[in-house]
Amino acid sequence: KAMEYIEKCIKQDSTLLDFLQRKARILKHMGDLNKAADVMVEGRKLDLADRYINNKATEYLLHADRVEEADATIALFTRHEGDPQQNLFDMQCMWYEIECGKSQLRQKKYGLALKRFFAVEKHFNDFVEDQFDFHTYCIRKMTLRAYIQMLRLCDEIYGRPFFVEAAHGAIASYEALADKEEEKAKEEAKIAAANANMSAAEKKKAKRALAKARKAEFKRKEEEEQNAKLHKEVEEKEREAAKNGKAKANPGPTRPKDDDPFGEKLAEKPALEEAWRFVSILQRYASEDVKTHVAAFDIALRKKKFLLCLQALLKAQKLENVSAEAKKELSSRRTVFLEQVKQVTNPVVLKVINEKKAELKN
Known part of the structure; x- marks a missing residue:
């Protein structure tokens, strides 16, 4: 019905930006993210000087996992010299980094996703570090009210x-x-078990098939990296040509070299340990959010830390104003927990679980 009415509005005046923006929102709620992005981009072209609609077009393109188009769109309002991505990082444009990270996560490009999410963490670490300059200033100028406000900000900034x-x-x-590592280990164990019952010829054949699969995977990754590298080189050449055309008297500041452009080093870190590091921060600063305790449960379960699982469930059920969807998630995790604790053999852990298990709500 909403689409029917908005089409009538657009028929009356197809040049009004608000109508196209509303149509894009309706399409988004209908689940047609690609069409929603196309409509928002069409709206952006009606007013090329409007930063807001440019940002909305970028956001909708990221929702549709069209990252390259989104990068090109948001770059229209960044500084032209240097790398637009570096400029966005310098400007601490966190909404873009988060949406881009989510898109990369949906596309299973985990290294690139982590690179975006870690950029946001870096911004918050910088916020905290920058406050040290404020300490001496406040004491010297006796602006104690502002000083107290700043201290309170630091107490809850990671929330x-x-x-x-x-x-x-x-x-x-x-x-x-x-999960990917676990699946890989299971697959290797399965192959090893199958190889144990094979003849020498069959083992040789299986080994060749495995080598072929690994070679194909390596080639795919190499092609992706090569394409990304070529794309970046083209962008750099275009920017260099633009800079030469402007013939600036003073060269811009040199950009730091990125040693991990694809986030591979971040992806190689111990997965569960890094995930638990983020969980620990959320438990301290965002303990009123039920998602914090759901995440704590999920990571603790993977680490086989059943007391931490129990703690997360008990804390989550004490929260008020929990949505029906969150309650459903907690209920499913409670069922998983009660099933998994049957594996516990440590008598001390088992005793604590049995004592507290009755406190878990359905």
């Missing part, structure tokens, strides 16, 4: 929505990487 969202994105990325 801010941008950090919480980025932390959950990083946790989800590391969970996916942990």
Whole structure:
């Protein structure tokens, strides 16, 4: 019905930006993210000087996992010299980094996703570090009220929505990487078990097939890296040509070299340990958010830390104003927990679980 009415509005005046923006929102709620992005981009072209609609077009393109188009769109409002991505990082454009990270996560590009989420963490670490300059200033100028406000800010800064969202994105990325490693280990164990019952000729054939599969995977990764490298080189050449055309008297600041452009080093970190690091921060600063305890349960279960699982469930059920969807998630995890604790053999752990198990609500 909403689409029917908005089409009538557009028929009356197809040049009004608000109508196209509303149509894009309706399409988004209908689940047609690609069409929604196309409509929002069409709206952006009606007013090329409007930063807001440019940002909305970028956001909708990221929702549709069209990252390259989104990068090109948001670059229209960044500084032209240097790398637009570096400029966005310098400007601490966290909404873009989070949405881009989520898109990369959906596309299973975990290294690139982690790179975005870690960028947000870096911004918050910088916020805290920058406050040290404020300490001496406040004492010298006797602006004690502002000083107290700043201290209170530092006490809860990691509970801010941008950090919480980025932390959950990083946790989800590391969970996916942990699952990938587990699947790989199971597959190798399965192959090893199958090889034990094979003849010499069959083993040789299986080994060749495995080598072929690994070679194909390596080639695919190499092609992806090569394409990304070529794309970056083209962008750099275009920017260099633009800079030469401008003939600036003073050269811009040199950009730091990125040693990990694809986030491979971040993806190689111990997955569950890094995920738990983010969980620990959320438990301290965002303990009123039920998602914190759901994430704590999921990571603790993977680590076989059943007391931590129990603690997460008990804390989550004490929270008020929990949505029906969150309650459903907690109920399913409670069922999983009660099933998994049957594996516990440690008498001390088992005793604590049996004592507290009755406190778990259905």
